[in-house]
């Protein structure tokens with residue numbers, strides 16, 4: 001678009017980053033609030049970065065999707081149609097995003113982490129579940145869940161059963177999660193960010209801990225995204241300026 005004075009008018013396009021909605025049922029408050037938020041992004045968002053655990057459980061098939069997620073997938077499809085790019089960095093609840101995400105929705109899916117140049121800044125993005133290098137048990141489980149035999153298993157087990165197994169596993173892991181939340185992740189987040197700054201990143205952003213946090217020093221800026229359950233927090237980037245917000 002060009003104005004009469006010949007100055008080009010580009011609509012103010014921003015980038016949005018969010019994680020940890022842990023969506024279960026379309027009737028849930030956080031689910032409805034996310035759909036509402038996605039609606040506000042149409043036409044003004046260059047890229048939506050989803051940093052994992054958007055779904056309480058997802059595995060991707062070619063022709064099948066879990067019915068509980070149809071409203072969200074429709075919201076994402078509409079965003080794509082409005083010209084927004086979608087980058088999905090897999091979490092510990094949603095992986096094997098699969099062909100529905102890559103081919104039908106046309107998202108860029110990264111299984112682990114991503115390095116991006118955003119408005120001239122080097123930005124490191126990850127879900128954050130791999131941040132604790134001492135957690136050997138989790139790392140082993142993660143490798144199993146993402147292994148080829150499990151991929152094959154997911155392909156041959158009826159999706160209805162997989163959904164049932166995941167719901168059961170979700171209930172089991174709730175008790176572990178409660179333990180996890182007692183621990184303050186701030187030292188871990190700081191150590192991780194410092195290591196990435198040393199590698200040349202200026203912005204380091206992760207989710208996973210359900211704790212919104214923004215810290216800045218001379219080396220760079222660190223964001224923890226919080227969640228879309230209690231905080232409804234997200235990061236917005238407008239012309240290279242990153243800010244932690246809530247909806």
Ligand SMILES: [Mn+2]
Pocket residue numbers: 052053091092093127129207208209
């Ligand atoms: Mn997580």
